[in-house]
């Protein structure tokens with residue numbers, strides 16, 4: 351039987367992704383046992399799971415180090431890697447939004463702090479707005495509070511982080527869910543196995 355490598359993102363998406371894959375019949379340890387081991391073999395199905403940093407998943411898949419991957423649409427758009435997007439897994443739902451301090455004006459050329467510079471830049475360009483993007487790596491909500499930026503573009507889920515920092519959501523850019531992606535070559539060479547996985551996942555998602 352052919353072997354297949356699947357890259358899973360550590361962190362928020364993992365629990366739901368593992369749950370979905372276990373429903374498909376793959377043998378993955380319970381989430382609590384997944385914290386340290388980075389490579390997991392499922393001998394029965396000939397699948398190898400690698401646990402990667404979320405933003406690295408599309409890189410493993412593009413280079414063919416992994417045949418398949420699970421990744422948030424936000425990361426997929428930001429990384430813009432040459433991979434196939436096969437399926438919306440409908441897990442880890444959230445949205446990408448513009449937020450700021452209510453009632454505040456922006457500079458003539460608004461400063462936008464974000465972990466997603468490409469997606470943010472594209473969004474404002476589509477609206478014909480010139481902005482200055484400041485790339486940060488986390489705790490984005492701090493930026494407007496200390497005057498680093500006028501607005502932020504960030505993930506919102508429960509809205510708690512915004513609320514606790516006195517910020518409000520001003521525009522929703524897009525809703526986000528996790529996607530199944532494939533390496534282009536693997537998709538051709540391992541087509542029967544990949545379509546079988548996609549079909550099985552689709553049935554479970556539709557339930």
Ligand SMILES: Nc1ncnc2c1ncn2[C@@H]1O[C@H](COP(=O)(O)OP(=O)(O)OP(=O)(O)O)[C@@H](O)[C@H]1O
Nearest residue numbers: 360361362363403404405422424425442444505507
């Ligand atoms: N509340 C949320 N905040 C951030 N990401 C969320 C949220 N809810 C769902 N997601 C999804 O989970 C992914 C982020 O997962 P996680 O927060 O574990 O990684 P991260 O901290 O962004 O990654 P890294 O370790 O690379 O900094 C996002 O790409 C998004 O698709």
Ligand SMILES: O=P(O)(O)OC[C@H]1O[C@H](OP(=O)(O)OP(=O)(O)O)[C@H](O)[C@@H]1O
Nearest residue numbers: 488489490504505506507508509510511
């Ligand atoms: O709407 P909420 O449910 O509050 O979730 C949104 C928050 O979660 C994420 O941050 P994360 O916890 O990943 O930390 P980070 O700021 O280091 O990215 C995101 O960047 C928001 O700050």
